[in-house]
Amino acid sequence: MRLLTHNLLACSARTCLTTSNNFPLALKDVQLEVVEVEYNEGFLKGLMGGGKVDWRGLVQTVRSLGDSSLPETVNEDELDDDILKKLHHLLLEIHVTQGAMVCPNCSHVFTIRNGIPNMVSIEPRSCRVQRRSLVLWFSSRSLQCSLTHCVPLVRSCSQLLADHEVQR
Numbered sequence: 001m002r003l004l005t006h007n008l009l010a011c012s013a014r015t016c017l018t019t020s021n022n023f024p025l026a027l028k029d030v031q032l033e034v035v036e037v038e039y040n041e042g043f044l045k046g047l048m049g050g051g052k053v054d055w056r057g058l059v060q061t062v063r064s065l066g067d068s069s070l071p072e073t074v075n076e077d078e079l080d081d082d083i084l085k086k087l088h089h090l091l092l093e094i095h096v097t098q099g100a101m102v103c104p105n106c107s108h109v110f111t112i113r114n115g116i117p118n119m120v121s122i123e124p125r126s127c128r129v130q131r132r133s134l135v136l137w138f139s140s141r142s143l144q145c146s147l148t149h150c151v152p153l154v155r156s157c158s159q160l161l162a163d164h165e166v167q168r
């Protein structure tokens with residue numbers, strides 16, 4: 001997982017969807033790998049110009065990894081060659097291969113294995129909601145999962161559903 005991807009991830013737990021404190025996810029016990037890629041100034045400028053990268057989140061994250069090369073704030077016209085090259089390295093060449101990400105709001109831990117983050121959030125509160133929904137699901141024989149408020153929860157609901165099927 002590149003740091004560019006990490007910069008797009010936020011905790012989607014039900015209790016965190018209404019807060020802005022669910023980003024950036026804090027990297028914990030991570031293993032990093034650097035894979036060099038060809039520098040593409042146009043791509044980076046497009047990335048930074050479009051507001052796709054959350055600067056505050058990026059600075060906080062790379063500082064937690066011990067890199068303090070980025071300034072606290074930056075304007076688009078300050079994106080000189082020097083900063084763009086640093087961004088190229090930080091966003092595109094650093095890969096997190098193993099470790100975890102912790103939500104600053106609910107402390108949920110998302111694991112990263114073989115470079116892939118597991119964004120399915122199963123927390124005790126949502127599990128209870130899901131189990132209740134599953135009972136409703138079975139009693140109504142509706143084919144619709146009643147949990148539609150967020151995709152990760154729906155995914156974990158289907159996992160619970162699979163568990164339930166095993167128990168039946």
Ligand SMILES: [Zn+2]
Binds near residue numbers: 012015103104
């Ligand atoms: Zn959270």
